[in-house]
Amino acid sequence: MVSRSLLLVGVAFLANAFAATAGGGVGLIQLPLLLFLGLPYPQALATHKVASVALGVGAGGRYRRSGLFNRSLVLLVLASGLPGVLLGALVVLAIPQALIRMVLGALTVGLGLYSWRRHDLGQVAVACHRDPWGLAVGGLGLFVIGVLNGSVTSGTGLFCTLWLVRWFGLDYKSAVAYTLTLVGLVWNAAGAATLGSFGQIRWSWLPWLLAGALTGSYAGAHIAVGSSNRWIKRAFEILTIGVGIRLLV
Template sequence: MNWDQQLLLFLVSLVANAFSALAGGGAGLIQLPALIFLGLPFSVALATHKVASVALGAGATLRHWRERTLDYRFSLFILASGLPGVVLGASIILAVPDRSAEIALGLLTVSLGLYSYLQPDLGTTERLQHRNPRGYLIGAAVLMVIGVLNGSLTSGTGLFVTLWLVYWFGLDYKRAVAHTLILVGLFWNASGAMTLGILGEIRWDWLPALLLGSLLGGYIGAHYAIVKGNRLIKRTFEIVTLLVGVKLILG
């Protein structure tokens, strides 16, 4: 790639990941189509995007770590629930084109944004709930399904995790986004990237600009999420979910 293309990749990655870090997901809405537009086949673009998205988690971790917003036992629960699904989803996506699933996921993603919008107080304050065996079992089952989607589809699944943590477990948006960015962005995406790297192909020469943009964008977005609080995160979440959903529906 020439320097102009590297600069374009950096700027696209910076903007996409800043919004993703603020909303709790959705970086692929901008970043993945940009990679395809610049000439990568879908499978190569997906694997390359997954690797770059790990830097989003790293950048967000650098900022959120100072705030001590993570519940470590709960974090282990999220990892254990979602990682098997991520590996499974990444293992099947290269062999199974599934346009109908993308449309269904897009409709569901739009509904998430609309639901959050119609619930003005959702996620604005923390009300911990379902911290019992039945609640954890249902929570783990849904997280594993989201993990499959995370490994197999391109964007929006971090938004699912964010809203699920808010709706089912009662986290506020700030804490939910922190858990999503660190656990999904760093660990789930790393697992998906490794699986896709083994089974597919990664364009390593495209990664320096993508990684730098993801790292800085993740840090910037996480910073504004911490400084501005739940109301801004909630509104950004709703906007990004609608955009991601429409993108998945239209293809």
Template sequence: MLDASSQALLFGLALLANTLSALAGGGAGLLQLPVLLFLGLAFPTALATHKIASVALGVGATLRHLSSGRIDWRFAGFILLTGLPGVWLGTQIILQLPDALARAALGVLTLGLGVYSWRRPSLGVQANHQHRDRAGMLMGGIGLFAIGLLNGSLTSGTGLFVTLWLVRWFGLDYTRAVTYTLILVGLFWNGAGAIALAQQAPVMWHWLPALLLGSLLGGYFGAHWALKSGSRVVKRAFELLTVAVGAKLLWDALV
């Protein structure tokens, strides 16, 4: 059992990580997963525990975003149907992959996201819906399936991939893209991944109350901040967090 100070640490870091994640559209694992590993959990146990806690991020963000009227439920269903099979497949292979190699590859990709967005100042500032014909939706669905595969197999920062894909391919502004990411990835993709991982690895259940509360509150506060700030602020938060997540993953892989 963790003492009160350790529980407070878990809550504080979960609150911080998920507030930033809800603002930027992903990246809660940057702080949350490493803390679980530092406190002595084996990687499979830390991953399964973090994945369950991350569902509360989706719950908190959903509570705030549902009142915004920004959700096209038909498009939301498309994201679910194309991404969830990839999530399930990813959970079947994650525990078989070398951790250092997986972290290094994801670190390079995540850094690339931040640089790509930063080099395009107008990207995602205003909505410009595109690729909504049959061919465009097919390619978009393939992209979401591939990101779902990453989401199920790797836990840090994959929501950021969804956010940028919705901005770049479908032409959403950052604020609306983050809305879809937090509800569909945070709640449904992570929920599916949590169920699958919990069947393969032990979960530290008595650590979850602090993590769940921090994730729930962080998801709500971050979503509120994103809606109030607008796409330019969300874009900057996205770029900063992708660089931080990518650098952290590379450091973990190389040290």
């Protein structure tokens, strides 16, 4: 019992520290651990979702003092993504997970390679697509990412990070701040509440996961705030390709 508790704390710390630095991907490490320890997929997903809320609490607590947020964009991320999260969480049990993981894995590897080849991507913030048409397309993209976030846990925060960089012109540091605070806290809380209503959460494991997630996410966010966009971009690319390969295999 003690060894399992320490394992949960340690893995949650590492997973959330990496995610808070790179802008997503906590499920790459944390969800496989829950499956390895014997939880069925629906229960592992629900438990992971609840624990992932701590990613937003810990990282958001650090990022909220950074002055990186634009109120209009915050509202767009929430208004567009939350309906998608709720829809994805409602249909998760009816979706063939193996197929979705294969498709998502291939797309995630593609994201990492795309960022790697675009050397100047996300290094300097250049606001774009803030007209009504651009906001509508951006909101649709966030809705689709929200659906994935509610139904498949690994890698969707990374999609949001790159979408904010590529479509809205944020630099990587700002995009990671949005993803960790809004996706990590609000989107994940909505998904956790929906999945939790089905009674799928392993409550006895949550205190250990939450302890590791809170401390790890704050530590990762602290490192990211003090790092350059180039360094964060490389961390994003490494973690994205790692998440994609993990989903494929």
